[in-house]
Amino acid sequence: xxxxxxxxxxxxxxxxxxxxxxxxxxxxxxxxxxxxxxxxxxxxxxxxxxxxxxxxxxxxxxxxxxxxxxxxxxxxxxxxxxxxxxxxxxxxxxxxxxxxxxxxxxxxxxxxxxxxxxxxxxxxxxxxxxxxxxxxxxxxxxxxxxxxxxxxxxxxxxxxxxxxxxxxxxxxxxxxxxxxxxxxxxxxxxxxxxxxxxxxxxxxxxxxxxxxxxxxxxxxxxxxxxxxxxxxxxxxxxxxxxxxxxxxxxxxxxxxxxxxxxxxxxxxxxxxxxxxxxxxxxxxxxxxxxxxxxxxxxxxxxxxxx
Amino acid sequence: xxxxxxxxxxxxxxxxxxxxxxxxxxxxxxxxxxxxxxxxxxxxxxxxxxxxxxxxxxxxxxxxxxxxxxxxxxxxxxxxxxxxxxxxxxxxxxxxxxxxxxxxxxxxxxxxxxxxxxxxxxxxxxxxxxxxxxxxxxxxxxxxxxxxxxxxxxxxxxxxxxxxxxxxxxxxxxxxxxxxxxxxxxxxxxxxxxxxxxxxxxxxxxxxxxxxxxxxxxxxxxxxxxxxxxxxxxxxxxxxxxxxxxxxxxxxxxxxxxxxxxxxxxxxxxxxxxxxxxxxxxxxxxxxxxxxxxxxxxxxxxxxxxxxxxxxxxxxxxxxxxxxxxxxxxxxxxxxxxxxxxxxxxxxxxxxxxxxxxxxxxx
Numbered sequence: 001x002x003x004x005x006x007x008x009x010x011x012x013x014x015x016x017x018x019x020x021x022x023x024x025x026x027x028x029x030x031x032x033x034x035x036x037x038x039x040x041x042x043x044x045x046x047x048x049x050x051x052x053x054x055x056x057x058x059x060x061x062x063x064x065x066x067x068x069x070x071x072x073x074x075x076x077x078x079x080x081x082x083x084x085x086x087x088x089x090x091x092x093x094x095x096x097x098x099x100x101x102x103x104x105x106x107x108x109x110x111x112x113x114x115x116x117x118x119x120x121x122x123x124x125x126x127x128x129x130x131x132x133x134x135x136x137x138x139x140x141x142x143x144x145x146x147x148x149x150x151x152x153x154x155x156x157x158x159x160x161x162x163x164x165x166x167x168x169x170x171x172x173x174x175x176x177x178x179x180x181x182x183x184x185x186x187x188x189x190x191x192x193x194x195x196x197x198x199x200x201x202x203x204x205x206x207x208x209x210x211x212x213x214x215x216x217x218x219x220x221x222x223x224x225x226x227x228x229x230x231x232x233x234x235x236x237x238x239x240x241x242x243x244x245x246x247x248x249x250x251x252x253x254x255x256x257x258x259x260x261x262x263x264x265x266x267x268x269x270x271x272x273x274x275x276x277x278x279x280x281x282x283x284x285x286x287x288x289x290x291x292x293x294x295x296x297x298x299x300x301x302x303x304x305x306x
Numbered sequence: 307x308x309x310x311x312x313x314x315x316x317x318x319x320x321x322x323x324x325x326x327x328x329x330x331x332x333x334x335x336x337x338x339x340x341x342x343x344x345x346x347x348x349x350x351x352x353x354x355x356x357x358x359x360x361x362x363x364x365x366x367x368x369x370x371x372x373x374x375x376x377x378x379x380x381x382x383x384x385x386x387x388x389x390x391x392x393x394x395x396x397x398x399x400x401x402x403x404x405x406x407x408x409x410x411x412x413x414x415x416x417x418x419x420x421x422x423x424x425x426x427x428x429x430x431x432x433x434x435x436x437x438x439x440x441x442x443x444x445x446x447x448x449x450x451x452x453x454x455x456x457x458x459x460x461x462x463x464x465x466x467x468x469x470x471x472x473x474x475x476x477x478x479x480x481x482x483x484x485x486x487x488x489x490x491x492x493x494x495x496x497x498x499x500x501x502x503x504x505x506x507x508x509x510x511x512x513x514x515x516x517x518x519x520x521x522x523x524x525x526x527x528x529x530x531x532x533x534x535x536x537x538x539x540x541x542x543x544x545x546x547x548x549x550x551x552x553x554x555x556x557x558x559x560x561x562x563x564x565x566x567x568x569x570x571x572x573x574x575x576x577x578x579x580x581x582x583x584x585x586x587x588x589x590x591x592x593x594x595x596x597x598x599x600x601x602x603x604x605x606x607x608x609x610x611x612x613x614x615x616x617x618x619x620x621x622x623x624x625x626x627x628x629x630x631x632x633x634x635x636x637x638x639x640x641x642x643x644x645x646x647x648x649x650x651x652x653x654x655x656x657x658x659x660x661x662x663x664x665x666x667x668x669x
């Protein structure tokens with residue numbers, strides 16, 4: 001087990017370096033840079049700026065420097081937010097995105113698991129059809145349509161909830177963004193739980209559990225749930241990647257000062273250090289989470305050993 | 307699924323059913339190689355094999371009742387039939403609808419009224435004087451253009467992106483997966499490790515970087531960039547599915563027969579093995595189309611996808627959001643049309659899977 005964890009942790013470093021190199025290569029291959037923006041800057045000043053940020057050196061020197069500082073955990077200084085280091089921006093925006101994503105995922109997990117379990121236990125009932133229909137709607141409804149529709153109903157028509165802005169963790173302004181973001185995960189989790197449970201319900205060990213006279217409640221809670229939850233655990237990895245693209249849209253719609261919004265702005269402004277910083281950071285988060293998911297398999301399913 | 311759950315590090319795809327080879331394997335397509343050029347260059351052999359495999363696939367369909375069987379099962383599934391009908395309607399109306407509309411009402415998707423009093427947004431079914439009118443069933447946008455015509459044209463682009471990007475991902479996924487599955491051993495291991503690595507990357511972020519830095523030259527160039535970018539990030543699961551299929555097929559007698567008669571590896575893969583994986587491939591492709599369309603809409607919403615004067619459901623919704631408080635119909639119509647289209651495609655895909663895959667059918 002420990003061996004497995006160490007092996008996987010070691011692999012994370014080269015993978016992050018691959019992502020960073022890929023992103024850096026894309027940015028460098030593209031014509032133009034941060035300074036060829038709207039404003040015309042006199043050539044002399046351009047030269048000065050280039051020298052200050054080390055852009056006058058050959059590409060391999062720049063690449064080496066960037067990699068060196070990333071390995072040391074320093075992502076450099078943002079170009080479009082002058083005077084702020086990428087680390088500062090990450091520290092400021094991460095809590096917003098993380099709160100949003102975590103709340104959305106917890107909500108999705110609660111409702112999705114309950115709905116999926118009930119649908120599986122009462123297969124082909126009206127409840128089953130209703131929850132699976134809703135789940136399909138959740139998968140098909142783009143979040144940039146769902147979000148504005150919720151705003152239209154709850155903010156602009158009923159005046160119940162604020163339409164935008166971020167007022168910190170426990171606040172009414174969180175409700176709509178969290179709902180918008182969680183809809184698709186709720187739908188996926190409900191579907192995965194249902195199909196996972198249905199498979200387990202037919203398995204031999206559940207029949208054994210019933211045959212040895214276990215109460216139905218214990219069969220469901222201790223055996224079926226445990227096996228049926230596996231697909232949901234596996235989904236956590238891809239969900240995280242989806243969550244990140246989801247937050248870009250949701251933060252855009254609700255004007256939240258999160259990582260996704262800054263990432264998009266950085267791209268539009270061609271702010272190379274900020275882009276690379278966010279990409280590297282997100283890759284690390286995703287890879288670590290995938291590792292945690294794999295470790296958690298061993299705890300949930302006793303048949304799995306590393 | 308059993309063997310997958312024992313290797314969780316590699317297989318995260320519990321969502322997909324484990325496909326068994328489609329019913330009875332079709333007749334081993336051993337044929338005399340008369341007229342076949344044996345020493346063709348690999349590229350030529352691939353292209354040639356592709357074309358012929360499609361043809362021989364059609365012959366196999368006619369020969370066995372598997373596809374007809376699946377079709378009958380599909381027709382029994384009410385939701386899938388509903389999905390199929392809606393998809394066909396939307397496809398048809400976005401293909402010929404704009405012409406009919408221009409012919410009936412005189413408005414095309416880019417017609418801006420000459421009269422300055424008309425170049426503003428009117429609600430659905432409303433004439434400029436506020437009375438009921440059939441001219442603009444979905445209203446007009448803030449330049450006075452007909453929203454219905456724009457939604458129809460937007461559907462064209464959205465579906466084109468969905469279809470072509472899925473095709474790109476099919477080509478990459480099938481090639482990658484079948485080569486890895488057939489060659490096996492160390493090559494397979496290495497190729498699948500690459501897939502694992504790519505799975506864990508925040509690929510949408512890289513697509514955003516790609517489009518932000520390389521896009522924006524011309525509307526058509528942007529479209530091509532979209533096809534490639536979306537195709538290049540959605541082939542991973544396809545490669546896994548095809549690989550699994552090939553592994554379960556490659557030890558069957560017809561492959562042995564082909565190898566014994568001296569058929570080249572490329573031909574065995576693309577002419578004998580790939581056609582036999584078509585069932586699961588079709589199922590997964592129908593489910594890839596809506597997800598690619600969703601990604602396109604997401605990029606268009608961010609302003610990185612389809613560019614004016616072209617319009618997609620995503621870019622129309624994105625324009626609609628800006629004026630949500632005053633002209634809500636500019637968001638509602640493209641958004642809801644898109645949701646309906648994706649909804650039906652997902653139902654159709656699910657129905658196809660149940661019809662073609664004997665394992666999930668029992669459930």
